[in-house]
Structures are given as structure tokens and as C-alpha cells.
Amino acid sequence: MTTAPTIYAARETVAIRSENLCRHYRMGETVIRAVDGVSLDVRAGEFVALLGSSGSGKSSMLNLIAGLDRPTSGSVVVRERDLAKLSREELAKYRLHVVGMVFQSFNLIPSMTVAENVELPLRFAEVERGRRESLALEALDRVGLRARIAHRPTELSGGEQQRAALARALINRPQLLLADEPTGNLDSHTGIEIMDLIREFNQHLGMTVVMVTHERALAERYAQRMISLADGRLVDDRPHTPHAPGGAREARP
């Protein structure tokens, strides 16, 4: 586990930098500006909430940071890698080793058990079986799901599925945790449990967290920085002190 002093030192470095980032789609004659000239810096170890209404461009922004999509223009640099200049193969490696993702709909593979889902990124990283199993157990322990390793996702509750997804996102020890509406399909109590876990990853593992949400209250409870988007543009970017008990120690003023 990364020690606290390392985290503090890392926070001074820029984890994500976007400059005039655009992602435009063409639908017939219409050009949809999903992300339209967004420039921002996210420091290493920050917990950032991307807020906005439906269609504001927050998920598109997240996909660009995740390397799942490529910008139409502008740049997004993560840990000194300009994602627009990476090949498809290099982007896959970036997603494998630098990014961990969780989604609103959990996105576990239904034909696999929880353990198999969690260790799947390690298969792509060609980690040998024995080490894969011990790392999966460790990750499932961290999210409190050890007892469910042999179950299929359909046999789990929503909260358990999201825990499994978090364990999967954690398994490669990524520097970035990108969460797209992680509590969108959960009741409020379970949502808080999941958010507590994400905050723990942020605080104890030093992961930079970018979370897309439209629930302002949730963002206020956990995030150190609130960035609002509307029609693909950055409309508000302000530091914030999380309300949650045990909130981030390093919230910036």
C-alpha cells in the first residue's frame, strides 16, 4: 500500500490535464458538441466530482480521460501521456495499467464468477494463475466480498455487484479511478457504502478519483472538487470540503 507521505508528494503533480478538449459527434447534418473546449488540471490524489445534467457531456469527458474515446481536437494528458497520440494498443495498455473503471450498471460479465470477473484484467496483463487468484482474494477482501467469490453476478445484490466491480477496478493497482454514476442503480444506504469504499481507495491507496454524478448531495459529501459541465462546456470548477464523516484529509481550500 502507498504510504501517506508519498500521497502528499504526488498531490502536487498533475495527474490529468485537458487543454481545449473537444469531442464532437456528427448525427446527419447536426454536430453534437458533447465536450466543447474543456481545459482543466486534476492533481494526483484528488477526488473530483463531474456534475451536470443529462447530456451535459460529463460521461463523454470521462470516456476521453479513460482512453475509451479519442478527442476530436485538443488534448488530454494523463500522467504525461497524451492519449490522443497513443495507438490503439498503447491505449489498451493504458486502460489496463493506469485506469480502473466502475460503471452505473456494474458491467460484470454474467457468465463468469465474481472471482473470475475480478481477476479478468490480470489475464489481459498475463499474470500467472496463482498470483492472479491471491490478488483477486486480496481485492475481494478489501471490498468485503470474499464469501461470494464463487457466485455469478446475477446471484448478487446491486451493492455486491458494485463491490465486485470496485475490486476489479482495484486489482491492477491503477493510479486513476474513474467512476461513472457508481451509485446510480443503488439505494441510498448501499450507495453510501460504495462511496465510502471509493473514498478509502482515494485516501489509503492514493488513487486519483474522477466521479461522474448528477447527485450533487453525494458529490458534496465525498468530493474535494466539484466541476460542473453544461452543454459540453465547463461552467463551474470549485474546491470543496467533503461533508462526510472521515472526509478527505487533504481537501484543498
Add this chain to the structure above:
Amino acid sequence: MKIPDLSELAVRNLRESVLRNSLTTVGISVGVASLVAMLSLGTGLQQMFTRRLEKSGLFNTVVVSSRRDARGMGSDNDPNPAESRVLDEPARREMEKLPNVAEAYPDIRFRTDLHFEGKLHSTVVSALPQSAKSNDAFDGMQGSFFSSDTAPEAILQKSFAEELSGMKPVPGDPEPNTADLARPLLGKEITLLYAQREAAAQPPLRPSDAGSSDSVAGTEYSVISREQKLKIVGVCDLDPESMRGMMRGRLFVPQKLAESLHVMGAADLRELSHAGDEPVYGSISVRVKDPSKVNGVEDAIKKMGFSTFSILDASRSLQQVFKVLFAFLGIFGSLALTVASIGIVNTLVMAILERRREIGIMKAIGASDADVKKLFFAEAGAMGILGGIVGLVFGWAIGQIINFGTNIYLRRQSIPPEHFWAVPWWLAVGAVLFAVIVSLVSGLYPASRAARLDPVQALRYE
């Protein structure tokens, strides 16, 4: 991704849509089965023909004659004495010692008269060594082969048996059954009338009396009229000497018996000009162990100074015919596999549609295009291996059933059963390999289509 992980995931994915993948695999199996069935039929037929030809002795026999015969057309311009060696017993022994030679025996055949039940007949008598027993002409014979190489026994060719029993068919009438022909003849006696040469009692001439090598000198003999009683032991349907043309034998006697008769023949004129004590032969048949070695043996015998003749070239053109037949059977057999390959493409394209989201998830958590491609490739390959193996067993079983059924029919027609179906190891391995290759080629398009999927679009897919 490592190969064991890839295989594990591929098999898991195939199990997820058991029915559809099973049906696709059955399609491959049927394709492989038809390919195996066609090619094993071709191989079986080729093996059967080769076996038959080998048994007929046509392709592993070299007929050796002296070059003196070729020279004897009046031209005497070949000064090399080695070129005109006498085909005698030492030469025969020398040939027998050549590598890859199974045996070398003198061709004894003569036209003679014989008595049977008071009637005089005339035919060509030919001597057969014991090794001729495996000749397929004697496979379905009535009676039995000679009890020994010196036994006073005879085997009749069917046409001569018809002549002896007076059952010569009128053109247009059905041929008489060999069994019916043989029944009254077997065990009966025929008397061979022949001219025996006998060495004269006087001592050989002194060497100083011998003139040039071409002068008539050496052994002298007298010709005595003799009789030899023979018991008919068999009647054969096929003609074991079809290559001999007009001089083909119609009555066969054991080799050693024929040699002991010292029948006066054309070769004896050569013997007159040969000053040795050893017998001289008109021609010698050299049986080679393997038809592929005939060329080498022929060359070695030519170097000894003799003329040779074999019909190996005919076998080469037969091989050519089989290659063409093979190609045709292979093409027809592959058609079903081609149809099956379309099934694979269809199944995998359907799988991409169904697993679109899954592909998106895998890409989001770090799978490369190559990983996704390999996964679909592995699934196609797994279907190919499974379909190939099942198809091989299926094709083999079809062959066995058809072989079995055909042999029942052949037995009813009093034809000896045949094994005309063969699945050699190279066909078995080749068929499975071919199925895998066809499957992988079929997987090429779906795999690259899956690999090219946009992860954002794929993740949106419900």
C-alpha cells in the same frame, strides 16, 4: 493473453450458447466427415488397386533376356563380350543376390500337346514358383495351389478348363461358373506329351577342339519323347499371365517340376553354343521386393549385360490417374466444409452481436484489440478441433458401414470381400488440421470485426 487463459475463456464462451455452437460444430463435423469419406474412398481404392497390381506380379517383376537375342538379327557389330552374356544359372544366382530381389527363376513355357480323357489338346504350359500362390489370380480359385514345388500337379486357366470339359461358351451366352467347371475336373489326370532333351553319354570335347565362341561346340544331347502325368488340383478364373500376350500359359505346373522335365525349347539352341555345364535360359523373371525398387534392380541387371523389361511406367500413369481422382474427391469433400465455414462465420457474427457489451467491458478494463481478436479466433479454432475430431470419427464410421454393406453384396455375388476404405494417419491428422484451418479462416472476419468494436458504443449496447 496467454494461450491457456485464451482456451479456457473460449471454451467457456462456447458453453454459454451450447445449442448454437453445437449446431455449428455439427456442421463442421458433417463437412469433415464428407471430406474423410471421399478421401478415404480414394485412398482405399488406390490401395486396393496397388495391392491387386502388386499381387498380380505385373509391377514388381522384371523379365530378363539375353542381349544375344537382340543381336541375333544379323548385326554383329557389338564387340563388348559383357554385352552378350549368356543367361545361364550362374547369372540367375547373381541376380538373386542383387539387393531388393526376392527371387529370380527361369521362365519355362512351352507349347505342347496333352491327353485328357482320350482326347488330344494343345496349349501353352507355364511354370509357376510357389511364391505365385499370393497372386490374386489364385485368390478365388477352385481347388488348391500346388502342394509343393515338385508335385506332379496342374492348375488350369478357366478358358482351358472350358476347352477340356467341352463347355466353351457360345458368344452371347452367360459364362459358365468356375465352380461348376472345376467340379468334374479336379482330381483328374492329364498326360503331358513333351520332347525332353537328354545329354549324350559321350565325354565333352577337349578345349583345344573348341573353335571360336560362336562355333557349335560343348554339350551334345538327344531329344526323347516323354510323357508326364499331372493331377488337376485347381482351376483359376483370372489370368495370372495377362502380360504375356499370345504366349500366356493356360496350364500351370510347379516351377521345380518343370525344370526337372528338361523340355526341349528354343533356349537349348543357345545352350549348344555355350560351353558350360550349367543350364541356359530363354528368359528369367526377377521378382523385386517392392515395386518402387524395380528401376534400381533393372539398372543393376542391365549393368550385368542383359536386356530387361518391366511395365512400371504403366503404374506411374496409374498413380497420375489416382492423383486426379484424389483431387476431385477432395474438392467434392471440401464443399460441405465450405458450407460449414459459412456457419462458423454466422455463429461468430451472432456472438459478436450478443456479446457486444461484454467486448466493451473487456476493452474498458484493458483488453487489447489483439486479445479480443484472439478470443474469437480461439472460439473458431475450438469449434474446428471439436468438429474435426467428431467428423473424423463420423467419416470413419460411414466408411466402415459402406465397406461392410458392400462386402455383404460382394459375398452374395461370390466375389471375395475387399477392403476399399482406408483412413491412413495422414488423412486423419490432415482432416482435423484442415477443419481447424478452415475454422480459423472463417473466424478471421468476425474476430477482426469484434476487435474493431468501439468500446464506448459497445458499452452503451443493452
